[in-house]
Amino acid sequence: MSEDKQLQELMAELRSEDAARSASPFCETRLRAAFRARQAVPKRRSLWKGWAAGLAATAAAAALIAVRLTNTPPVSAPPAVTQAPAAAARPPVQPEPRAVVPQVQVARRAPASSRRKAESVPVIPASSRPDQAAENAFVMLPYAPPLSNHSWSQVMRVRVPRQSLRSLGLPVNEERLFERVPADLLLGEDGVPRAIRIVNSSTR
Amino acid sequence: MTEYDQESDDRLLMRCAEGDEEAFAVLYRRRQAGVYRFALHMSGRDHVAEEVTQEVFLALIREPQRYQSGKGTVVSWLYGIARNHVLRLLERDRRELPVEPEWQSEVPCEREDLLGRLTREQAIDALRNAILTLPETYREAVVLCDLEEMQYADAAAVLGVPVGTVRSRLNRGRGMLSEKLRRGNAMRCSA
Numbered sequence: 001m002s003e004d005k006q007l008q009e010l011m012a013e014l015r016s017e018d019a020a021r022s023a024s025p026f027c028e029t030r031l032r033a034a035f036r037a038r039q040a041v042p043k044r045r046s047l048w049k050g051w052a053a054g055l056a057a058t059a060a061a062a063a064l065i066a067v068r069l070t071n072t073p074p075v076s077a078p079p080a081v082t083q084a085p086a087a088a089a090r091p092p093v094q095p096e097p098r099a100v101v102p103q104v105q106v107a108r109r110a111p112a113s114s115r116r117k118a119e120s121v122p123v124i125p126a127s128s129r130p131d132q133a134a135e136n137a138f139v140m141l142p143y144a145p146p147l148s149n150h151s152w153s154q155v156m157r158v159r160v161p162r163q164s165l166r167s168l169g170l171p172v173n174e175e176r177l178f179e180r181v182p183a184d185l186l187l188g189e190d191g192v193p194r195a196i197r198i199v200n201s202s203t204r
Numbered sequence: 205m206t207e208y209d210q211e212s213d214d215r216l217l218m219r220c221a222e223g224d225e226e227a228f229a230v231l232y233r234r235r236q237a238g239v240y241r242f243a244l245h246m247s248g249r250d251h252v253a254e255e256v257t258q259e260v261f262l263a264l265i266r267e268p269q270r271y272q273s274g275k276g277t278v279v280s281w282l283y284g285i286a287r288n289h290v291l292r293l294l295e296r297d298r299r300e301l302p303v304e305p306e307w308q309s310e311v312p313c314e315r316e317d318l319l320g321r322l323t324r325e326q327a328i329d330a331l332r333n334a335i336l337t338l339p340e341t342y343r344e345a346v347v348l349c350d351l352e353e354m355q356y357a358d359a360a361a362v363l364g365v366p367v368g369t370v371r372s373r374l375n376r377g378r379g380m381l382s383e384k385l386r387r388g389n390a391m392r393c394s395a
Contacts, residue, residue, distance in 0.1 A: 003382045010331050010385075011350045017328050018351075021244060022237035023257040031232060031261050032225060038265050039223045 026164070138186050138195035139170065145192065153194070156185045160196075170198065206230070213278035221268040232261055235279060238352055239286045245347045246290045248336045252297075256289045276361030283354075283362040287344060294340065334384040342377030349374050 159180040162172040182199040208216065208230040216234075219227035236257055243256035263270075263285050271281045335343060335351075348359040349370065360367045 003386070004378070007378060007382055007385070008350075010327055013324065014328050014331055015351055015353070018241055018244070021241050021253075023240045023254050027236070027254060027258050028229070028232060030258060031265065032229065034262060035220075035225050035228050035265050039225075 138184070138197045139168070140195045141168065141193055144194045145188070146194075153189070154187045156187055157199070158183055158185055165196075165198065168196070170196075214273060217264070217268055217271055217278055220264065228265070231264075231278075235282055236261065238279070239282055242283060242286055242347055242352055243290050245332075245335060245351055246287075246340070246343060247294060248332070252290070252293055256286050256293065259289045260285045277358060279354075280358045280361035283348070283352075283358075284364070287362060291340060330385060330388055331381070334381050334388070337384065338377055338380055342373050342380060345370055345373035346377040346381065350378075 160183050161180050162176060165181070165183070166172045166174075184197050184199060185193045186195040186197075188194050206226070208219075208227055211219070211227070211230070213231060213234070216227045216231040220231060239260050240253045240257045244250065244253035247253060247256075260282055264282070271278060275281075276284075335346060338346065344363060345359065348354045348362060349356065354362070356367045356370050359370045363370060365373075
């Protein structure tokens with residue numbers, strides 16, 4: 001068999017191997033949030049273009065672990081979890097193992113009694129100690145709009161993949177990246193998540 | 205299947221510009237995987253591919269009017285944006301490329317072909333590695349034409365070069381790949 005033909009056959013194998021590779025469902029969630037944010041911003045001339053872009057980026061970043069509050073079903077359901085192949089079998093220069101695409105599950109909606117004034121919820125900036133999330137304090141999500149002290153916030157218990165928490169700079173067990181852990185999301189009146197804390201025994 | 209699924213990319217993009225979120229979702233689902241794979245094969249990293257995919261469609265959201273149908277298809281426009289982002293990210297995170305295996309003398313193998321004694325998975329990994337070590341000029345031609353099976357005209361629109369240039373880069377890239385795979389196999393035979 002000629003080298004060209006061998007190479008073409010190998011290319012076909014690689015195409016087939018990677019045919020199912022795609023962006024995570026979170027990417028679509030972020031982009032749709034950015035699309036809606038973009039539509040909500042009045043179209044003005046360039047003086048406020050920076051604000052519009054910032055708002056779109058804020059909405060997109062905050063939707064990283066967004067959970068719908070309304071009764072309508074999610075627009076796009078994430079695919080089922082697939083197990084990533086063992087990374088140790090690959091040589092160092094290989095692409096990373098196929099990313100698991102877990103779902104953000106809503107364990108339960110917090111009872112009405114968990115609604116509270118935003119000022120009463122201890123929140124620390126994401127730029128300070130991320131390991132605070134392992135304790136009782138909420139860690140602000142990057143680019144999340146600030147909570148007004150006079151607005152209501154709500155805490156929602158969810159299950160999120162550890163991988164998502166790592167992307168926020170929170171400490172996670174690297175060997176259990178694809179597991180889901182319980183976490184509390186702090187939502188503003190508008191339903192947009194503002195902060196997160198990992199649920200440990202003291203916050204259950 | 206909704207009515208949007210039968211719309212062309214151009215029509216969907218027009219609807220996106222008018223604020224139709226469902227049109228955007230259909231266009232995104234139709235084209236995101238190809239953009240992702242292009243970025244993945246160019247960079248070798250999932251997180252780069254994810255970031256590039258997001259940036260491409262954010263650009264579509266922010267400035268859909270930048271697409272000009274006379275210059276190419278929506279696909280070539282999206283891949284062109286992806287290419288710019290990938291090259292920028294690769295430049296920013298200039299990674300250590302794998303060092304070419306060194307050998308003192310070539311030892312003839314029992315099977316002097318590209319694959320030698322490799323299993324299918326090893327052969328695919330070897331090809332993936334070899335593509336990542338190609339110079340970016342040839343890598344993008346190989347990725348677009350051989351892996352994404354893009355037409356020469358579309359690839360030329362993505363790269364901003366004539367069709368003839370795409371062909372010559374593709375031929376050169378394929379030749380380099382064959383050489384890399386053969387040399388890699390020769391090293392394994394001598395081990």
